[in-house]
Amino acid sequence: MNGPATTETYSVQLRRLAELTARVHEQRQEARAWYDQQCAAADRAVAESADEVDRAERELVAARETQERVDAEVAVLWQELNARLGGGRRAGTPPAPAPEATGDPVTLLETVRDLLHRTRQPGELPGNVNPLLAVWGVAGAALAYALGVGARALGQHNDGDLAVGLPVLALVVTLLGPVVGLIPARMTADRRHAVLSPRPVLIVVATGLTATLLLLALPLP
Known part of the structure; x- marks a missing residue:
């Protein structure tokens, strides 16, 4: 024990x-x-x-x-x-977001x-349209001259006020010939998303004025 x-x-x-x-x-x-x-x-x-x-x-x-x-x-x-x-x-x-795109x-x-x-x-018209602008100037002058000739001829076949007023109207229309070409020139500028700056305006007016003077120098029929 x-x-x-x-x-x-x-x-x-x-x-x-x-x-x-x-x-x-x-x-x-x-x-x-x-x-x-x-x-x-x-x-x-x-x-x-x-x-x-x-x-x-x-x-x-x-x-x-x-x-x-x-x-x-x-x-x-x-x-x-x-x-x-x-x-x-x-x-x-x-386009869908690019997964690898970075930046804010x-x-x-x-x-x-x-x-x-x-x-x-809008920018300015390029120089390669200068010939077209000259064409518009000549075409505008020719159109105005043709309208003037038509008005004078119509005045010669009428009496009274038309005989007096139509020759005056013909002269005014003819003198507007140098600027008529600005209308198609403006349309050309709009189609090209450009402005009608002084350069194309000067080209159109100068060629239109030259064409108008040459047409006025022609002997009337």
């Missing part, structure tokens, strides 16, 4: 029990502290995730609004391009808008 525990052995056991109790308490404290730290870290992660989700949702809403504005602007610019082409030509439907779409649209604005600005 085991003998009764001595006082010394009992004291040792109590001390060991106390040490074990203290160690368990310390470990529990450490476990509780670690648990609190993990909970705090998890709460912070959840809060940060919630903020990121809110930020992502706001960015998504802003991106959708930007996309809608860009799509609307693209439709307007594409319509302007089709109108600018004219002649029954069409550029088709707007608003800036790109500003560039396109500026390009369309500059292309809408």
Whole structure:
């Protein structure tokens, strides 16, 4: 049989029990502290995730609004391009967004808008249309002279006011001959989306005036 525990052995056991109790308490404290730290870290992660989700949702809403504005602007610019082409030509439907495209779409649209604005600005007629302008000047003068001759002939076959007024009208129409060619010249400029600058006007008027003087120098029948 085991003998009764001595006082010394009992004291040792109590001390060991106390040490074990203290160690368990310390470990529990450490476990509780670690648990609190993990909970705090998890709460912070959840809060940060919630903020990121809110930020992502706001960015998504802003991106959708930007996309809608860009799509609307693209439709307007594409319509302007089709109108600018004219002649029954069409550029088709707007191209789809390129997945690899980079850059701010608003800036790109500003560039396109500026390009369309500059292309809408009429330029000057090129020099290769100068012969055509001269033809318009001569044709206008010839037409006015023919109308004047017809008016004078009609006046000679009438009496009274017509006999007096028609020759005067014939002279006025003939003198307008140098500028009659500006009408088809303007149509030519419009078809070429150009302005009728002083150079083509001078060509038409100069050739029209020359043709009118030569026609007036001809002996009347």
